[in-house]
Amino acid sequence: MANSSQNARIVLSPDLVPRISPQAAIEYFDEKTLILNMRLRSVAELNVKHSWALKHVDGQSNLAQMAQAYATVFAISDEQAWIEVHGIFADLLEADLVRSTYSSSKGNNMDTTRYIVNPDVNLREEDEDGALLYNPDTDRVQLLNPTGLHIWKLCAQGRTMEELIASLQADFDEVPADAVATDVEEFVTHMTDSGFLGMLQLS
């Protein structure tokens, strides 16, 4: 697992609720934990702290709550626990082993957050089948299908999750609304975690 210091540029919110990525398969053994990244077809051995963190990913707890529990278990200060939990999840997000949603501890976040394109990212429209995003700061590439490209262009003006979902539901009215909402949320979350989209909190 990458050293958390490599992820110094990723800043995670205490409200972030991690969940296990569909790309990840985890095997817990007595002495170690192995995690398989199915997309990269790679296996990594987790250390004790990463393993503890993954075991506590329940889709409900946010990072602040996990850091609190982490401080107790590893008998360290709250401040140190937050630094370590932040680093661990920055690693896991970077490796696409967990993905994020946001808790509603501060009200309905989906109402107030606008998703915006990262202004350093360049869009390269390849052909009618989609496009490619390039982040020159991280040298990362993201392929977009036509739907992803449509979402990207909506986010160029800044859109809330609800606006994005509503727009896509209107475009795909033959698909169940819940399925469209899930797909849009997953895509936007992935794009946010990987730095192609950013979030603007409205006052």
Add this chain to the structure above:
Amino acid sequence: MPEPALKMPTFVDIAVTGRCNLKCKHCYYADEMVARSDLPTETWLAFFEELREVGVMRVCLTGGEIFMRRDIWELMEGVVRNKMRFTVNTNATMITDSVADRLSQYRRRIDHIQVSVDGSRPETHDALRGKGAFERTMRGIDALKRFGIPWTVRVTVSKLNLPDLEATMKMLHHDLGLQGFGVNEAYPMGAGHCNHSALEMTQEERRESFRVMQKFDREYPGVARGAMAGPLLIAELIEKVNRARETGQFDAPYRTGCFTGCNVMWQDLAVLHDGSYVPCNQLPHMVLGKVGQDSLRDVWLNAPGLKMLRERHTVSLETDPRCNGCSYVAYCTGGCPGIAYSLTGGVNRSNPRDCYRAYVGEDPVYAY
């Protein structure tokens, strides 16, 4: 008609200047420096905007010596502002602490600074690059290291520095701590063409360069594999072809039998310092258009020269009289069209330097 694999190129090699503070004996660009003038700042900056609009991801800033341009920081700023990463090719003699400090501001967008080093000591390096060059280049490298800028080296091997090749690679790896670099053979172009007889290795010397490279690669696996061509790769290819002829099995990752030895025309483009678009800076004669006059989009999609190079992939090697009837055709791609043109005067000709028959001694003439 073969279409480009990508709608637009992903990489553009840009010679921002034809001026240089050195006069290297093997400079492939020297001919171009004489008769062309550098584009002004504003034309380059407008061109960088055009690159962003079509989605080019990275550029190589090369020359000439790029630090001869007083506006080089303005140009780098233009590359960064237009959402691209970049590499730099330099002799490093002008990289002082203040230059390295300034470069470090762009660290996040720099893939690497590639420095030319042709010897382990002044006697070898300076014989090719001029008196005092070695010391100044080493000072430049030292500055790059101290300011934490990613750097690498390209060694250009020829008859003049072959005896020092092993020591040069060891110096780079051991003394300078470099974990990866590339080694190419000097191109017979530009000054390299004028000094051809002094630089060109004999077949035995070329085989010696293979032995040196392969020995180094066994001792330090992967360290000297930074080049897309060069003696190490050719040596391995020849071994592979020899095995194939014995076993009948050839595990080629590419198509053979036609002129498929170069893929530059599918994803890359180059621009000379006067704004001439060319397929590659090894094909400077094949001008496809001009920056400021012709759009990159139009050049990429419609330039006859690029179409011809793309079609070249379907032309049988046996159309070259030199290859007609050659028993190696089934394993061969014809090599670099740039060197082929330089040595034979034709693009749809195979590169004599990549000729298996010559390497294995079946072609004693090795004529071109």
